Amino acid sequence: MKCIICSSLFQDYLDNTLSQDIMDELDHHFRICEKCCTCFKTYSLTIRLSRSIEQPCCPRPETIEKMRTLLIQRFLGR
Amino acid sequence: MGKKKKDQLSDTVLVGAIKNGDASALEEIVRRYSNKVYNLAFHLTRNASAAEEIMQDVFLTVIAKIGTLTNDAFFSTWLYRVTTNASYGFLRKEKKFTEQTVSDEEMDQEPATDYEYDWSTLPDDILLSEESRTILQGSIDSLPESMRTVVIMKDVEGFSNEEIAQTLGLSVPAVKSRLHRGRLILRDALSGYFRKYSQPEGVGA
Numbered sequence: 645m646k647c648i649i650c651s652s653l654f655q656d657y658l659d660n661t662l663s664q665d666i667m668d669e670l671d672h673h674f675r676i677c678e679k680c681c682t683c684f685k686t687y688s689l690t691i692r693l694s695r696s697i698e699q700p701c702c703p704r705p706e707t708i709e710k711m712r713t714l715l716i717q718r719f720l721g722r
Numbered sequence: 723m724g725k726k727k728k729d730q731l732s733d734t735v736l737v738g739a740i741k742n743g744d745a746s747a748l749e750e751i752v753r754r755y756s757n758k759v760y761n762l763a764f765h766l767t768r769n770a771s772a773a774e775e776i777m778q779d780v781f782l783t784v785i786a787k788i789g790t791l792t793n794d795a796f797f798s799t800w801l802y803r804v805t806t807n808a809s810y811g812f813l814r815k816e817k818k819f820t821e822q823t824v825s826d827e828e829m830d831q832e833p834a835t836d837y838e839y840d841w842s843t844l845p846d847d848i849l850l851s852e853e854s855r856t857i858l859q860g861s862i863d864s865l866p867e868s869m870r871t872v873v874i875m876k877d878v879e880g881f882s883n884e885e886i887a888q889t890l891g892l893s894v895p896a897v898k899s900r901l902h903r904g905r906l907i908l909r910d911a912l913s914g915y916f917r918k919y920s921q922p923e924g925v926g927a
Contacts, residue, residue: 655902659883683909685842689849690909694862694877697855703760703774711778712752719745719785 645673650680654687729754737794740784752781755798758879759805765874766809768863776808783808799888802881806871806889841916854915861911869904876901 650673656662657670674681703711728736728750739747759780764773783804791800841849848854862873871890875881876897883901887894 652902655898682840682842685840686909686913687905689842690858690905690912691877693849693854693858693912694873694905694908695880696850697859697862697878701761701764701770702757703777707774707778708756711756711781712749714778715748715752715781715785716745718782719748722785 645669647673647677647680650674650677651683654684657684658688658691733797734794737788737791737797740788741794748785751784751797755801756781759801762802762805762875762879763809763812765878766806766871767812769812772809772812776805776812779808780804796888799885802875802885802889803891810867839913839917839920841913841919844916844919848916848919854912857911857915858908861908865904865907869900869907872897872900873904873908877905 650670653662653666653670657667662670674684728746731739731747731750733751733754736747736751740751756777760773760777763776763780764770767773767776780801784801791797862870862878865873872886875886875889876883881889883894883897886892887897890897892900
């Protein structure tokens, strides 16, 4: 497997949407190609870190209540 | 509507009920989606008060236009599309929105990468430090808009490729292509930042 093909399959590998044959080929490539192996590890970790920057945020309760009242008024007044 | 509790009903049933004038169905939809709409708007605009305004506008749009929704099963992706459009509208008004178009050819080109240093072995206190999160957030903010939205929806908000494709009116392969390239750009930014840890202590300081 060429390195450029390997890189293009990272997403599908992580999403577990590849056939077993291709998965085995990729695993083999990772064992013999340090460059792709490192690239894959840092690619996966980038996704994990992106996930971690999500700050649990939610609208203020008073905003929700105000909006709920407005929406019901508008809805019933249509 | 039957005796089933509102929170057990599918979106399709609730949307049908809203179209028939059921205010309690609208309340359940708002309860179900307000945080998701707010979070998506917040991550796209990076502005909490704008996200609250957008959330309200989105649900007002639901009331005004739900009758035009032809397939009730696609309600959530329609709702997210209204949210992304409202967020772009805000960014345009604030002049923070630059429609950087990326051609398919450019999309297929992989960015220059630095494979030499394996920073995946660094400890979590470095990987998850405030500084590295700032670098990553700044890099996400700097991505071309077409990639940024996809990366935020997939890797920050956890949407599926199919949901993103439906929301943004793209094919799934187009979503995957933007996502892959965006991730490679972010990975390269992090590689550049973490490289300082590749040298033994005291060397090159």
